[in-house]
Amino acid sequence: MNNFKYHQVTENREIPTVEGEGSATLNRRMALFCFALAGAFLIALLIASTVLAEAPDASMGPKQPQVTGGQFTVNTINDDTISDAYLTLREAILLVNGGTGASGLNRPLNAGEINQISSCIISGGFINNGCGPGFSNTIIFQTGASTTILVLTPLPAITTDGTTIDGSPNTWHLAMASLGSGNGLFIASNHNTIQNLTISKSPSYGLRIDGDYNTISSFWVESAKWDGIVISGSNNTITGTSVGGYTTDTTCGNMQGNGQYGLHLMGGAASNRFEYGSVGCNTNGGVYIESTAGDSNVIGPKVNVGENQYLNHSQGNTGPGIIIDSNSNGVISTTVMNNTVGVRIGGSYNTIGGSVIDTNSGDGIYLHNNAGFNRIGLTGLLGPQLGNAILNNSGWGVNMFGAQVNNTYIAANRIGSKMTNLTSSGNALGGVRVFGGHDNQVGDNNHWFDWNYIVANGGDGILISNGAHDNGVNHNIIGMSSYNNSGNGITVDSGSYYTTIGGTADWLKNNIEKNDGNGIAINGSTTTSNTITGDLTSFNSQNGVLIDGAPHNTITSIYDQDNLKNGILITNTAQFNLVSGGRSEYNGLNGIQLGGVNTYINIISGTIIDNNTVNGIDERDGALSNQWSHLNMGQNGAKGIDLHWVPAITPIIMSVSGNGVITIASGLAIPSLGFPDIAFVEVYASTLSQSGNPEGRSYLGTAAVLPNGVWWLPLPSGAGLCITAFESHGFYGTYSGEFSQNTCRVFMPFAKK
Numbered sequence: 001m002n003n004f005k006y007h008q009v010t011e012n013r014e015i016p017t018v019e020g021e022g023s024a025t026l027n028r029r030m031a032l033f034c035f036a037l038a039g040a041f042l043i044a045l046l047i048a049s050t051v052l053a054e055a056p057d058a059s060m061g062p063k064q065p066q067v068t069g070g071q072f073t074v075n076t077i078n079d080d081t082i083s084d085a086y087l088t089l090r091e092a093i094l095l096v097n098g099g100t101g102a103s104g105l106n107r108p109l110n111a112g113e114i115n116q117i118s119s120c121i122i123s124g125g126f127i128n129n130g131c132g133p134g135f136s137n138t139i140i141f142q143t144g145a146s147t148t149i150l151v152l153t154p155l156p157a158i159t160t161d162g163t164t165i166d167g168s169p170n171t172w173h174l175a176m177a178s179l180g181s182g183n184g185l186f187i188a189s190n191h192n193t194i195q196n197l198t199i200s201k202s203p204s205y206g207l208r209i210d211g212d213y214n215t216i217s218s219f220w221v222e223s224a225k226w227d228g229i230v231i232s233g234s235n236n237t238i239t240g241t242s243v244g245g246y247t248t249d250t251t252c253g254n255m256q257g258n259g260q261y262g263l264h265l266m267g268g269a270a271s272n273r274f275e276y277g278s279v280g281c282n283t284n285g286g287v288y289i290e291s292t293a294g295d296s297n298v299i300g301p302k303v304n305v306g307e308n309q310y311l312n313h314s315q316g317n318t319g320p321g322i323i324i325d326s327n328s329n330g331v332i333s334t335t336v337m338n339n340t341v342g343v344r345i346g347g348s349y350n351t352i353g354g355s356v357i358d359t360n361s362g363d364g365i366y367l368h369n370n371a372g373f374n375r376i377g378l379t380g381l382l383g384p385q386l387g388n389a390i391l392n393n394s395g396w397g398v399n400m401f402g403a404q405v406n407n408t409y410i411a412a413n414r415i416g417s418k419m420t421n422l423t424s425s426g427n428a429l430g431g432v433r434v435f436g437g438h439d440n441q442v443g444d445n446n447h448w449f450d451w452n453y454i455v456a457n458g459g460d461g462i463l464i465s466n467g468a469h470d471n472g473v474n475h476n477i478i479g480m481s482s483y484n485n486s487g488n489g490i491t492v493d494s495g496s497y498y499t500t501i502g503g504t505a506d507w508l509k510n511n512i513e514k515n516d517g518n519g520i521a522i523n524g525s526t527t528t529s530n531t532i533t534g535d536l537t538s539f540n541s542q543n544g545v546l547i548d549g550a551p552h553n554t555i556t557s558i559y560d561q562d563n564l565k566n567g568i569l570i571t572n573t574a575q576f577n578l579v580s581g582g583r584s585e586y587n588g589l590n591g592i593q594l595g596g597v598n599t600y601i602n603i604i605s606g607t608i609i610d611n612n613t614v615n616g617i618d619e620r621d622g623a624l625s626n627q628w629s630h631l632n633m634g635q636n637g638a639k640g641i642d643l644h645w646v647p648a649i650t651p652i653i654m655s656v657s658g659n660g661v662i663t664i665a666s667g668l669a670i671p672s673l674g675f676p677d678i679a680f681v682e683v684y685a686s687t688l689s690q691s692g693n694p695e696g697r698s699y700l701g702t703a704a705v706l707p708n709g710v711w712w713l714p715l716p717s718g719a720g721l722c723i724t725a726f727e728s729h730g731f732y733g734t735y736s737g738e739f740s741q742n743t744c745r746v747f748m749p750f751a752k753k
Contacts (some may be wrong), residue, residue, distance in 0.1 A: 074142065085110070093158060151184075153182070155183075165193070170196075187207075187208065196219075217238075221243055224259060235272065245278065279306075285320045289324045299330070300330070321337070331350075332355070340360065387414065410442045415432060415452060428459075433464075462478065473499070475507055491523065512535055519540040520537060522545075546569050547577050574602065575602065584612065591617065614637050670729075671707050681703045682696075688742075
């Protein structure tokens with residue numbers, strides 16, 4: 001397992017953290033952690049199902065006949081039941097189902113037909129024992145010049161358990177063009193094996209499986225009027241099979257795709273597996289696991305949906321590549337390309353892992369309806385890395401659409417890049433969208449699993465909108481040098497609330513770098529009560545964090561560094577937001593800017609703000625009644641705090657005096673306007689900005705302003721005589737001012753030439 005540590009892109013600076021989390025947050029994290037373990041266990045089961053022995057334990061399902069039966073050799077391409085020297089496929093199936101009795105061929109065999117049968121006890125042309133029902137029978141084909149059977153009427157269903165039909169070595173072809181109705185091949189029994197056959201142009205389903213524990217291999221079904229393969233049984237395995245486009249074809253021909261879905265699971269179908277095959281050129285979509293299907297169906301490994309076997313020619317399905325509307329299914333190590341949507345999920349507890357979802361004309365993965373507790377990607381305790389590469393799609397990489405989409409867990413993926421190495425292969429609309437859903441988790445929220453890399457996408461890296469709530473964004477790398485997202489790294493807007501971005505622990509933090517917009521943007525007057533904690537936002541083309549008109553949000557212990565504009569911009573009537581702890585350094589404009597009329601009662605507390613190009617804190621354009629305290633400032637380009645007032649209102653430091661035991665600073669300020677207004681002065685050890693203006697490097701203490709305007713403060717031991725201060729008024733009249741002229745010039749000795 002991998003323990004990834006939070007990293008920074010410039011100097012080795014520690015980020016202040018805020019201790020503790022609310023009980024609701026902890027409960028949600030615990031629930032998601034338990035879900036992660038459950039998902040890991042499900043993944044392990046799904047992987048194990050692809051590597052265990054080919055034949056399931058018969059004791060776990062319908063009994064397979066234990067007695068070897070007859071072998072029937074089809075030696076003609078005719079399709080009839082005429083008594084002659086030839087044994088047709090139709091006759092062979094009837095003999096397997098019911099022998100020569102009324103439920104089978106219903107006539108005696110002639111000598112020529114008997115010559116094509118072995119291991120049966122035959123008397124007077126009738127089968128008495130040794131084959132037929134209750135035996136494991138085999139149908140094979142004689143090698144001939146032609147291997148195409150023109151099927152004239154629907155073939156009998158296979159009703160005897162344990163039947164094998166083997167078209168090797170030539171892969172016999174069942175052409176159904178002359179049929180008016182009926183299935184191409186219908187398996188109504190259990191433990192059968194069908195291999196090396198091709199079925200085309202069925203008037204309904206190409207292959208229908210109602211039984212259990214059947215194996216279909218080296219099979220091709222194409223041009224069925226309805227679905228290529230439809231399954232209502234359970235524990236069936238389809239391997240090495242092409243449904244629709246053939247493995248070596250370069251494009252979808254007119255007569256290849258099936259009229260509806262390639263593979264369709266319905267009616268309680270459970271624990272079926274489709275592996276080592278391809279599904280392409282189908283009209284409604286590639287694979288459809290409908291809501292009536294059972295659980296534990298697995299697509300993969302090594303299935304190509306919308307691409308040929310060699311991944312070099314498009315065989316896109318007209319609809320979605322894979323549709324999953326039932327629960328607890330898996331898509332493992334599968335390639336889904338050139339479809340409309342790559343994977344569409346409407347069910348719950350499904351897992352997509354180790355797959356490539358590439359170049360679809362819609363979203364890579366689309367979750368809707370009541371989809372819940374699904375997992376997209378996993379690196380975990382019980383299995384190998386199962387992250388997905390979700391790239392080059394014309395919509396979103398992952399789109400969670402709808403208010404009921406919930407508890408989806410997205411971890412260990414590359415969204416906008418290949419999995420093997422980082423590439424600039426972004427999704428056109430953006431990386432991940434949460435549109436109205438709740439309790440979804442983008443990125444790992446414990447340190448056993450891996451990062452999501454969300455890079456190079458055409459819009460935002462992550463967009464949370466339309467009233468989405470209680471969603472988490474943790475442990476993601478969102479944008480990188482040369483792999484920037486074209487929009488913001490993360491956007492929260494349109495009334496979304498209770499979003500948790502980052503956290504105090506290393507494995508919860510996000511790295512949000514090099515995006516063309518802001519690192520994080522929280523927008524809109526109804527977008528409220530969201531929390532940003534511990535993240536690194538750096539080298540973004542706009543601001544590290546933008547709060548645009550949104551109230552009551554919290555930014556704590558984050559590191560805003562080297563953004564082209566401000567570290568944090570709070571603007572456009574944004575109110576009652578809190579910035580606590582953290583650092584805002586080396587940004588192209590200000591460390592923190594507050595701007596716009598009615599941008600008020602925002603609080604900045606305990607933050608390190610230094611080495612920004614213009615000001616540390618910049619309040620302008622009508623913003624007022626904002627408050628700051630317990631700052632740490634130095635080496636900003638213009639001022640530590642600039643309110644753009646003319647003249648600026650600052651407290652006066654009258655004296656700094658001591659008796660060798662205690663040092664007291666005192667001065668004058670604007671007194672309180674009366675309750676509930678409270679006036680106070682914060683005093684700092686002073687340093688100078690790059691322009692020579694005073695800044696407060698170290699907080700020394702807070703002094704109340706008396707009714708006569710006098711304030712005084714005992715200074716800590718070793719504080720020195722070089723101090724500065726600003727005045728604040730609390731409660732309804734909340735505001736903080738600029739740093740006063742410092743005392744350094746008063747107490748510094750003059751040097752004489």
